[in-house]
Amino acid sequence: MEQQPRNDTVGVIGLGAMGMGIANAMLEAGLPVIGCDVSASARETFEAQGGRSVPTPAELAHECEVVLLVVVNAEQVEAVLFGERGLAGELAPGSLIVQCATVAPSYAEALGERLKAMDLDMLDAPISGGAAKARAGELSVMSSGSDAAYAKGQAALDAMAAKVYRLGDTPGVGSSVKLVNQHLAGVHIAAAAEAMALGMRMGIDPETLYEVITHSAGNSWMFENRVPHILKADYTPLSAVDIFVKDLNIVHQTGRELRLSMPVAASALQQFTAASGAGFGREDDAAVIKVYQRLSAFELPEANDAQREGES
Structure with a gap:
């Protein structure tokens, strides 16, 4: 044949x-x-x-x-x-x-x-x-x-x-491992936002804080990758807030199927859900920091003049 x-x-x-x-x-x-x-x-x-x-x-x-x-x-x-x-x-x-x-x-x-x-x-x-x-x-x-x-x-x-x-x-095993990755990614982004909010609320210069943490034990890939979006006030969605609303919900759906409690992931999900509910769902996932900013009295970095010209 x-x-x-x-x-x-x-x-x-x-x-x-x-x-x-x-x-x-x-x-x-x-x-x-x-x-x-x-x-x-x-x-x-x-x-x-x-x-x-x-x-x-x-x-x-x-x-x-x-x-x-x-x-x-x-x-x-x-x-x-x-x-x-x-x-x-x-x-x-x-x-x-x-x-x-x-x-x-x-x-x-x-x-x-x-x-x-x-x-x-x-x-x-x-x-x-x-x-x-x-x-x-x-x-x-x-x-x-x-x-x-x-x-x-x-x-x-x-x-x-x-x-x-x-x-x-x-099929199924690959998605199981990806879910573990998304659990960690979502938690790390939310933790990076909370940590930066803490530092700025205490009056620490955010650029200095980023420099110190990225050379210290508290660093993570997500902290190093996402915090520059906050420093530049650039929330162009490379990965949007709503992606982690979706993914962390899948984490919880799977946890319910397995009867496994995941309180840390639950806390991160609540922060992303709050960010989405506040109108930031289509912004970059680093915009989860805006939830902290709305609840406390600290100023987020603003776009510089060159960035504003690029947007106009």
């Missing part, structure tokens, strides 16, 4: 900050890539950078056998895969879906079973590293799936990641 030629084209659904970076990193690595996003502006941006794009997942399915889902949540995963003009029913048998969104482990496990029943492979492959590392092809991928799924997705994984952690042979 004549062997069918291999289709190396990779589809990327979701051309936000992370998806756009991943798609461009794959183009740079020499892979043929087709992007898909509901936003015409995002599609135009990708095409201007040398990629191809389509407006619907169904159209993507007819040209790709490996598709990455770089969307926000489980609801968007459902819509992309099983909604009107969805992906799952249009893909060729044996195709691979690389699911990168942060979702509940129980959802990822069930999704893998649903796709398997449709003769589709799935890698449970949530990502970490931010937009800059996505563009550089240096993400960390916390993944699980079958050997066959890894073989199909190898070229895409090589192009997008500095490190691919193979954590198990079925």
Whole structure:
């Protein structure tokens, strides 16, 4: 029997900050890539950078056998895969879906079973590293799936990641590890905001405080990465407050399933929820410090003149 030629084209659904970076990193690595996003502006941006794009997942399915889902949540995963003009029913048998969104482990496990029943492979492959590392092809991928799924997705994984952690042979394990990461990330951002609020409330110069802490035992990656957003008064959403409202809620949903109490995560969730309720949900997650500022009498740094000119 004549062997069918291999289709190396990779589809990327979701051309936000992370998806756009991943798609461009794959183009740079020499892979043929087709992007898909509901936003015409995002599609135009990708095409201007040398990629191809389509407006619907169904159209993507007819040209790709490996598709990455770089969307926000489980609801968007459902819509992309099983909604009107969805992906799952249009893909060729044996195709691979690389699911990168942060979702509940129980959802990822069930999704893998649903796709398997449709003769589709799935890698449970949530990502970490931010937009800059996505563009550089240096993400960390916390993944699980079958050997066959890894073989199909190898070229895409090589192009997008500095490190691919193979954590198990079925979907759900990758999402479990990502949830631990998001627990810590959310707690560390909230703790960094609270610590800076404490320092500023005591009258310490915030620039000096940042310099000292980043060279002391109290430092964390999130403190070092997010506090400069506060110092520059730049809350452009590289990762928004509402992302951690979502992710820490998933942490608590999973904790309830496991009957595991997590009071530290609960406190961080309340702070992000308060920030969202105060109207900061679409701002950078460092904006959680504004909750502390509203409740106490201290001044946050303001944008300098050069930053204001850049915004005008």
